[in-house]
Amino acid sequence: MSTPATLRIGVIGCGHWGPNHIRTFSTLEGSTVTACADPDAQRLKTVNRLFPAVRGCSDYRQLLADPEVDAVVVATPTGTHFEITRAALLAGKHALVEKPLTLRVAEAEALRRLARTHWRTLMVGHTFLFNTGIRKLKECVASGDIGRVYYLHSTRTNLGPVRKDVGAVRDLAAHDVAIFNYLLDAEPLEVSARGERFIRREVEDVAFISLSYPGRVLANIHVSWLDPKKVRQIVVTGSKKMLSWDDLAATGPVMIYDKGVFAVHGGVYKEPYYVNYGDFQLLTKEGDVTIPHLKLEEPLRAEARHFLDCIRGAPNTLSGPKVGIAVVRALAAIQDSMDAGGKPVKVR
Ligand SMILES: NC(=O)c1ccc[n+]([C@@H]2O[C@H](COP(=O)([O-])OP(=O)(O)OC[C@H]3O[C@@H](n4cnc5c(N)ncnc54)[C@H](O)[C@@H]3O)[C@@H](O)[C@H]2O)c1
Structure with missing residues (x-):
């Protein structure tokens, strides 16, 4: 079956995020949005007012049976991703599934197998991997410019929006884990996390997470729905330079600090890690701060x-x-670590 020149997209789930996908695929060259599905009649009405050409239905299975849909976006609560995506792949549709892909690992692996056997594209909406600032961080880390990465730290806080389907970890930290894995080209080996359920009994609204990556790289994530300030920031500390990313900064999201702590050993600069304590002197280096010009795209x-x-x-x-x-x-x-009161848990 050949791929049509204009791919016809169906969007499943028209709550807060789904309409953004409708707008995006409707205005992008090479795609059009033909259908959407949501059991909530009010949401369908709102979408119909904004995008009158998009056919709405209450049952996603009706959308999957539509031959005028080549691919779907799954923008429903996380707990429904597996069932809906499985049905979409079985119906022969390509699927872009919102993050996180599923609740359970076995479900995510089953979807990967299904996509393979049906020759369909399965992609996850890890939006921040498409963020120009995050791409710049990746470039700096991958080029070796910042030296060895010592640690990463991320803060993602705001007052709400409070979700019902998942807690702050699966909602917010999903972004940071995706970013850290991308920057380091690795998965964490072990995690340890403390979270608390202050406003809802079912899910945590605040969490402090520590992750250990291969090569003694430390990472930390703070997520919260209960913070007075909206913050979207990451710091990457390397042996030669340091980076910061602030998604809300007016000056530009990325700053490169030519700063570091060096060991002088026999008149030669070295990383402190590689020399004996007896033989070296530690010096801090205060250099320029650069704000690279980035061509930002949504x-x-x-x-x-x-x-x-x-x-x-x-x-x-x-x-x-x-x-x-x-x-x-x-x-x-x-x-698992939060449920066990912060106990370290191996990831694999
Ligand atoms: N990538 C991002 O930056 C980003 C941002 C926001 C949300 N999201 C993700 O998008 C997804 C949806 O989030 P949201 O904020 O729009 O949630 P939401 O609760 O506002 O909307 C979910 C919608 O799905 C509908 N729905 C529920 N079950 C359905 C079903 N079986 N078939 C069709 N529709 C169904 C609901 O009626 C609701 O309208 C979540 O997975 C979330 O993590 C991603």
């Missing part, structure tokens, strides 16, 4: 374009099933 638009490219044969490695499964695996370990 991440959701870049993500949608990548999905279309993947359906047309581009490698689906940036946010494909392997990436999605790794995030689900880390989130499950974080949940």
